[in-house]
Amino acid sequence: MKIYIVGAPDENEIYPFFENNQKPVVKELNDKIFEHMTQAATGATTGDWFVMFYGASCVECQRLHALWEGVGAKLRGRVNVARVDASLAGAQTAKRFHVDKLPTFLFFRLGKVYKYALPKTDIKSFVSFAQDWYKNAKGEPVPLLASPFDEVVDWTVEMIKYSVSFGLDILSKYPWIWQIGIGGFGLVALTAIIALIKAGRTSVTKDTKKEKKRK
Structure with a gap:
């Protein structure tokens, strides 16, 4: 008897990526380096970014970490894939983008941010969104960094x-x-x-x- 979990990561998709990509491809960003790395609001010269906001106490987030590495491997060379700890080192960044639910997936392209709101959380759906499907989502201007004032x-x-x-x-x-x-x-x-x-x-x-x- 097999038990199937709806929305669970497909091991047939994930394992091949781990075999071909020994080093993690997902970059860990925080409040100090987020804008420097992504240039989300300052030119976007480092390319497009697909970012997962997660939290240590979020069970769903823990389940998706391995899958997110698979997304990064699939998009390598075309889209930068990263993650931000919204509860600790990336709390201000999460606040900047009004992240109030975890996990949250945001796609940054040419000064705009697109929220991933599709029901499926599998590699194919994420990759499709980053490559073309984001055009069907409403793009919002990337908020500027907050000044000291x-x-x-x-x-x-x-x-x-x-x-x-x-x-x-x-x-x-x-x-x-x-x-x-x-x-x-x-x-x-x-x-x-x-x-x-x-x-x-x-x-x-x-x-x-x-x-x-x-x-």
Whole structure:
């Protein structure tokens, strides 16, 4: 009795590639070298790139690593095949391309990025997509690298979101803090008003004394 797993890698496709390609053909990219290697947004002079975004805790990703090597061997000399760890060394790159699901496969060509969304995950389908089928997908302009200012803005926005969320959570647990906060604000405002009134009276008193001395 044989058990067949739908979508499982075909060993008849993979093993011959391993025999003919002893060295890994899939390049490992990270945040530091991704743009330098692919030039995705800066000219694309290094050719087309087919990139798999994966994560260490993604079971499906682990299953596809060997198959992805087969894709790389099949496309060698025509398309660069690589992978990026979206959960660690390539987290910023994954964020740049809005990768929110693993695995994700993106094809980069001449300043545009095409997302592989076909149901099949076999060597033949991947190779077909990289060679011609990508034309049927919607190409998006490759996002530019974030500047240091953009990173600061993103960090600030995230901190504000976290602070608001944290504050609302605390207030929902301890509603009496609202009363203290409002009471505290009222006390501060009242103190400021009294100080202004006193300052005004003092000024008037001094002016009155000066007028009397002149007379």
